[in-house]
Amino acid sequence: MKADTNQFPELDKTKFEQRGTEFKLGIPITNAVTVGNSIAVGFGDGTVRIFTSGKSSEPIKAHKGIVLCMSKDGDNILTGGDDGRFLNISLDGKINEIGNFGTRWVDHVTANNGSLVCSSGNIVYLWSPNHKEPKIFEHNSTIGGIAFDAKGRRLAVSRYGGVTLWKKDYSNKWNSSELNWKGSHNKVIFSPDGKYLVTSMQENQLHFWRLKDKIDSAMSGYGAKIKSFAFVDDSKYLATSGAKEAVCWPFDGDGPVGREPICLPYVGNKLVTFVEPFPNENAILTGLSDGSVFLSEIEKASNTIIIRSFTEFEVSAIAVTKDCSHLLIGDMGGNILWTSIWDEEKK
Amino acid sequence: MEETNKQVPVTVLTGFLGAGKTTLLNRILTEQHGKKYAVIVNEFGEQGIDNDLVVDADEEVFEMNNGCICCTVRGDLIRILSGLMKRADKLDAIIVETTGLADPAPVAQTFFVDQDVADRTKLDAIVTVADAVHLSTQLTDHHEAEEQIAFADVVLLNKIDLVDESGLKVVKERIKKINPFAKIINTTKCGVSLNEILNLDAFSLKRVLDVEPDFLTSDHDHEHDDDVTSLSFVSDTPLDMEKFQDWFSKLLQTKGQDILRTKGILDFTGESDRYVFQGVHMLMDASPMGKWPEGKERSSRLVFIGRNLESMNLKEGFENCKSA
Numbered sequence: 273m274k275a276d277t278n279q280f281p282e283l284d285k286t287k288f289e290q291r292g293t294e295f296k297l298g299i300p301i302t303n304a305v306t307v308g309n310s311i312a313v314g315f316g317d318g319t320v321r322i323f324t325s326g327k328s329s330e331p332i333k334a335h336k337g338i339v340l341c342m343s344k345d346g347d348n349i350l351t352g353g354d355d356g357r358f359l360n361i362s363l364d365g366k367i368n369e370i371g372n373f374g375t376r377w378v379d380h381v382t383a384n385n386g387s388l389v390c391s392s393g394n395i396v397y398l399w400s401p402n403h404k405e406p407k408i409f410e411h412n413s414t415i416g417g418i419a420f421d422a423k424g425r426r427l428a429v430s431r432y433g434g435v436t437l438w439k440k441d442y443s444n445k446w447n448s449s450e451l452n453w454k455g456s457h458n459k460v461i462f463s464p465d466g467k468y469l470v471t472s473m474q475e476n477q478l479h480f481w482r483l484k485d486k487i488d489s490a491m492s493g494y495g496a497k498i499k500s501f502a503f504v505d506d507s508k509y510l511a512t513s514g515a516k517e518a519v520c521w522p523f524d525g526d527g528p529v530g531r532e533p534i535c536l537p538y539v540g541n542k543l544v545t546f547v548e549p550f551p552n553e554n555a556i557l558t559g560l561s562d563g564s565v566f567l568s569e570i571e572k573a574s575n576t577i578i579i580r581s582f583t584e585f586e587v588s589a590i591a592v593t594k595d596c597s598h599l600l601i602g603d604m605g606g607n608i609l610w611t612s613i614w615d616e617e618k619k
Numbered sequence: 620m621e622e623t624n625k626q627v628p629v630t631v632l633t634g635f636l637g638a639g640k641t642t643l644l645n646r647i648l649t650e651q652h653g654k655k656y657a658v659i660v661n662e663f664g665e666q667g668i669d670n671d672l673v674v675d676a677d678e679e680v681f682e683m684n685n686g687c688i689c690c691t692v693r694g695d696l697i698r699i700l701s702g703l704m705k706r707a708d709k710l711d712a713i714i715v716e717t718t719g720l721a722d723p724a725p726v727a728q729t730f731f732v733d734q735d736v737a738d739r740t741k742l743d744a745i746v747t748v749a750d751a752v753h754l755s756t757q758l759t760d761h762h763e764a765e766e767q768i769a770f771a772d773v774v775l776l777n778k779i780d781l782v783d784e785s786g787l788k789v790v791k792e793r794i795k796k797i798n799p800f801a802k803i804i805n806t807t808k809c810g811v812s813l814n815e816i817l818n819l820d821a822f823s824l825k826r827v828l829d830v831e832p833d834f835l836t837s838d839h840d841h842e843h844d845d846d847v848t849s850l851s852f853v854s855d856t857p858l859d860m861e862k863f864q865d866w867f868s869k870l871l872q873t874k875g876q877d878i879l880r881t882k883g884i885l886d887f888t889g890e891s892d893r894y895v896f897q898g899v900h901m902l903m904d905a906s907p908m909g910k911w912p913e914g915k916e917r918s919s920r921l922v923f924i925g926r927n928l929e930s931m932n933l934k935e936g937f938e939n940c941k942s943a
Contacts, residue, residue: 300707315707316707317707338706340702340705354703374675375675376675377675377699413694432679432694455682455683474692474697497735606707
């Protein structure tokens with residue numbers, strides 16, 4: 273791979289752009305996940321690349337068309353594609369096909385403690401460790417998203433009309449219960465403390481359930497669909513895209529009901545398309561529709577710094593290595609910035 | 620950069636069971652057209668040749684949670700179109716097959732309602748394959764067949780080798796009565812050049828200006844109340860914008876379920892531009908489209924395709940919009 277030339281004059285570059293490496297690959301970036309101190313990136317041509325400090329990253333031909341989804345499985349990654357394949361890929365590029373669904377897309381993948389899960393159409397397939405045949409969980413509509421809780425005992429499956437919550441009992445049997453809310457639900461996540469479940473909807477809003485008493489509520493007021501959201505600083509805030517500010521809802525105490533979110537504004541007045549928590553900090557990396565990326569402290573918006581200037585393509589992936597030494601930014605125009613975070617990292 | 624921002628045209632292929640949709644799909648997939656097409660199918664089970672991409676889908680119609688009773692969309696399409704837009708290579712066109720009993724409205728509405736879909740793709744045309752032998756019976760027996768004709772920009776009247784001339788005339792008149800806009804192409808075994816069904820840009824407001832509806836004036840048979848028909852109105856007197864907006868928005872709000880498609884070119888008092896709109900049920904795309912051509916009479920034209928149109932006092936409502 274060649275590190276390509278500068279798109280903008282040196283003067284306009286941030287210190288991270290000057291310090292890091294920019295790749296202009298021209299292939300839309302669909303996903304990025306952190307695996308230890310490496311970051312795996314999925315592309316719109318079916319390839320995956322692994323970024324590790326001090327190593328070059330060669331394309332791994334994983335899928336025929338698009339890497340639709342990606343997740344971490346221990347030291348490996350899981351991918352799903354529009355070629356109907358569900359793959360486990362090691363960081364050195366070894367591919368192991370777990371499932372193949374033909375012309376049906378693999379829309380979502382996740383893993384917990386060796387259990388591998390994907391969804392295709394309205395079915396969730398779960399491979400327990402050392403099992404060749406998957407368990408099959410059928411739903412009444414196509415699945416919008418899947419997520420394990422931290423312990424791997426609960427699996428949330430979002431769908432049209434709400435979320436199906438699968439719970440493993442102590443005899444390892446899975447039982448389901450339904451959390452219903454009208455409309456179509458897409459991505460779903462648990463709060464890291466396991467107390468809340470949050471979905472984004474086809475409408476420009478989010479929905480959350482407090483699991484202990486099933487209290488639920490909508491979070492609305494967005495100008496666009498919310499494609500990216502994540503819990504920050506354990507479970508203190510939920511940072512969200514879909515507005516011209518990064519909207520951060522408080523989830524400490526009794527949760528967000530009746531409380532105002534903190535809205536972090538950015539220069540340029542562009543739509544926030546991606547949010548990624550900065551590990552172990554009450555801070556987020558925010559990607560905008562023009563390709564620019566900022567790092568902000570949620571409770572101190574004045575401490576915002578620019579990481580990447582604009583590329584004119586919406587930010588579609590941000591990831592930080594586990595040791596917080598490097599970060600990666602990708603956009604829909606196929607531009608990647610891979611950079612060390614701290615000055616002293618530059619040897 | 621411009622190339623990546625271009626909207627990919629989407630052709631919706633409808634047609635009642637047995638009309639010949641699969642024959643047409645096979646032609647699209649096997650012809651050496653040199654283009655990159657994605658074909659979204661329902662239980663088709665075939666592989667594309669010549670570079671085509673076949674995607675399996677289940678028709679999933681869902682309601683939006685926004686209170687609009689007409690806002691049903693195709694959830695599977697939102698998912699698949701959003702996915703296809705992440706591809707590294709750009710598609711020349713996307714073709715969506717619907718099942719024989721499908722109502723085309725949710726497919727069309729998807730392109731109005733979902734912002735991501737609207738940003739990256741555009742509804743190009745609805746092409747309906749009809750069986751010249753059985754269409755008349757199907758129209759009488761099934762709402763869906765009527766809707767498929769009502770929404771069509773192009774009707775491929777297939778199997779014409781199996782009907783005589785008078786039979787063909789009858790079935791064409793039936794189509795025209797439901798939908799005076801649709802272009803009818805006679806075929807046997809769906810033998811049509813792909814240029815005639817793909818890349819038509821039929822949903823653009825510019826094209827509304829070109830369409831001269833082909834109305835039949837002669838027949839006023841007794842119709843069942845729920846038959847799909849069309850009504851059109853012309854006025855040389857300019858319209859009052861406020862009165863028109865008031866009448867039209869109320870009409871769509873209350874009768875939007877029965878009004879399947881509307882198109883119009885409007886001449887408003889005091890406005891130098893032509894106003895053009897086209898809509899599907901309650902959803903509307905409207906915009907000024909430049910000055911009236913020099914030396915041509917200004918006039919307003921308005922067409923409705925739907926059910927129970929007679930009960931909506933459309934003529935009276937339209938007359939009331941004329942500037943005093």
